[in-house]
Amino acid sequence: MIRDKVAVLLQQAIAKTGIEDSAIALAHPANPEHGDFSTSIALKYAKKRGVSPMELAQQIANHIEKGTLISTIEVIKPGFINLHLSQEILINEMKHIQSDSPYGQGKQDKKVVVEYGQPNTHKLPHIGHLFSYVYGESLSRIFAYQGNTVIRANYQGDIGLHVAKCLYAYISRKPEGTLSLHEKVQLLQTCYQTGSEAYENDVDAREEIDAINKALYHEQDADLIKIWKETRSWSVQYYDEFQKSLGIVYDRSYFETDTWKIGKELVETSIGTVFERSQNAVIFRGEDHGLHTRVFINKHGNPTYEAKELGLYAAKMRDLAPFDLSITTTASEQNEYFKVIFKAVEQLFPQNPGTYKHLGYGMINLTSGKMSSRTGEIVGAVQLVEMTTELIKSAFDMQDSSLALSVAHAAIKYSFLKSDPFKNMTFDLEKSIARDGDSGPYLLYTYVRTQSILRQAAANEQISLNDVYGGVLNTEERAILQLLHQFPEVIETAAQQYMPSVIATYLFTLAQSYNLFYQKHQVLKADDAQKALRLAITSRVGIILKSGLRLLGIETVEKM
């Protein structure tokens, strides 16, 4: 990528002035007049070397080689060195963007396990699960785009109190007639709610539910097990379909029924070394590591969430090792737990340090409306997609349901991914996620616009530039070219920081630049040389938008 080439030039120039710095700050100035790249390296070292920042900046600048890459070098007031890329390299770089050879695709070859989604059986996934699906899938696509081998892993809670609560109510209310899959999972959700209420308010029910829970763990009661397995399969099948509709296909699916035994055994064999007994439970003494003590096996002998996570990691080791990194995404409310869990993992698997990472995404708050979290009503993931689709159909008078669904996916995914994933986010349903300017539909619309122009262009087949454009680029054209070449480094940053929002922000800026260009300049009616250039720009903007959106899990449409 261009950034690396510029960095090398700069590195060489700095070395000639005797400064050693492996990580030179190389920025894209906000103000386009300040060039394509700038560095404040002179400001950093001026004092140490006893010269003025301007003087040092000038020394460094004098050593930077001008040529096909850098056309202009400026030294500005406090001591900035601003570098302007040549028009030639900008146009040349644009030519490398081709739809059949993904631009900026990396050559990394790490093996990365990404665990996300994690819906529990016997109760419907809610908006938090939806966020996890969207975020995890985007991360997976970004890593894969860089050339890594990505293993998408799902982890589902199919055993435990929530299952027992559901089955308690389900047993006394078996379904009548034939139910569709949708109705079946809806019934499970209702049963879960009924069971939860009973567990809170009814002592007898509580005892019964606890008994069911115990029976599940010990696989007692054949009838119960049969019902459990059947209902469980409904959830699994339903989630599978929903995941596919979101563009997610898992490589690996883990269930708590698989992991709890592994976790329990791991813990039990390490009592006295890593874990210790306390008040009939088995705990991890977190205080020894500046953390909290957590229970891994409770006094009934059942593994807790922590032990199950331990078992999950061991299962991943068993099935997928060797891998370079195993990422677990969860809501940030579990941040403290994972510090403890991974400290325990560190003790149990000292041979592979640093191969596990927890990403705790922010909580989603709903600000207003009837689906407010204040009312205690939980927003279902499927429900949200359906509601958004309906909203788009009516707001844009759209008849085509599958198109409306595509736009709804774009709207939801983009609004989830456009901001910092680690901060809490506010999701305002009433404000309509579709009509905001900084939105998925805006990007889709911009893409559709590029495709519409290309379709109409007579030279549709021959839109790649063969000759270097002789004229001078106008401000809007140059602004777009400046953005296009940054795509690879944007992806790299997004991957390093686990933040798809970096890509979302970039795509929005690119779309804005293109729309401004479109507004001010004609493409199809320009003279031949300009038309060729502008069509080339239009096609490349289309390619980058499509590729970038795909990294966010969003599929573009050709018309809308």
Place this chain on the structure above:
RNA sequence: GCCCUUAUAGCUUAAUGGAUAGAGUACUUGGCUUCGAACCAAGUGAUGGGGGUUCGAUUCCCUCUAAGGGCACCA
């Protein structure tokens, strides 16, 4: 009480220690006989309070305030 996280225009938010804090939305105004107006342009408006480090702080450190999360057998 202890631990973690967060605080930027009315609202939702961006900014590897750098240049005039960037957008969207809302509000005011202008632009379709012209490639798709789900668009574009102009205007109004922001770093919670107080210290510190630094040539330079939204960013790092301390403190206060406020909000969210966690703190032994739920996940």
